[in-house]
Amino acid sequence: MKSKRIAVVVSAALLAGIAAEALAQQKPENYVxxxxxxxxxxxFHMRELAPIVKSAKPDIAEATRVANVVATLAPVFAHGFPAGTGDGDTRARPEIWSQPxxxxxxxxxYIGEANKMLExxxxxxxxxxxxxxxxxSKACDSCHDDFRRK
Ligand code: HEC
Structure with missing residues (x-):
């Protein structure tokens, strides 16, 4: 019984080890x-959304579909900036890492405003x-002003 429990703990630790290694193997240029x-x-989706929201009677289903893509991808973007991914063919500014x-x-x-857009x-x-x-759109521009190179 006890050895079984140890086996479970050991294999969980092994799995965690493999996961950590996989993470470490993601190359910086992949993050870029x-x-x-x-x-x-x-x-692309913001450009789709622009004419929809400008129309007098916006297509609610289409606005929801498009806003959902932006709201889904905003928190995904937040995982794109581990330390060590600021070099190479990137416009990310060093302030991302010096002013976390x-x-x-x-x-x-950005994530909050994207969720409000969906609502x-x-x-x-x-x-x-x-x-x-x-x-x-202002949340996009404001972050680009501070954290994206021209
Ligand atoms: C929290 C900061 C932040 C927010 C918010 C943000 N961006 Fe960015 N964006 C960046 C950074 C940093 C880059 C540069 C990425 C790189 O080159 O590694 C970038 C790059 C881009 C690019 C160029 C991509 C390429 O192919 O080089 C586009 C287009 C863009 N953003 C659009 C948007 C739009 C539209 C929004 C809002 C809906 C938005 N961004 C919100 C930080 C942000």
Whole structure:
């Protein structure tokens, strides 16, 4: 009984070891690719959302589908910045790592506004969608001003 329990603990530790190794093996350039791909997909959907929220009678189902992509990818983006991924073919500024609290604030603001965008899209409120689209876009721009190279 006891040896069985030890075996379980040992195999769990082995699995954790394998997972840690897999993480460590992710190359820095993969993070850069992942960040850019994430942002390209987000930007594509923001461009889709723009004409929807500007219409007098927005298509609620379509607004919800598109806003859901942005709200889903925002917290995913937050995992794209481990230490050691600031070099190479990237526009990420070193302030991301030298001012982590400020960067986290910008990321949290973005995630919050993206979630609000999804809520208001679901509600179907046309004025609310327009306003929230502007607020969300400002969260993008503000982070780019501080943390993305020109
Ligand atoms: C918390 C910070 C932050 C927020 C918020 C943010 N971005 Fe970015 N964005 C970045 C950084 C940093 C890069 C540079 C990534 C790199 O080159 O490694 C970037 C890159 C980009 C790129 C260029 C991708 C490429 O192929 O090089 C686009 C487009 C983009 N963001 C769009 C957006 C849009 C649209 C939003 C809002 C819906 C947004 N971003 C929100 C930080 C942010």
């Amino acid at each position: 690719r992942f960040r850019k791909a994430n942002q390209q997909v987000v930007a 609290d400020k960067f986290k604030q910008a990321m949290d603001r 208001v899209a679901r509600s179907g409120n046309a004025d609310g969608m327009r306003t929230q689209f502007g607020t969300l």
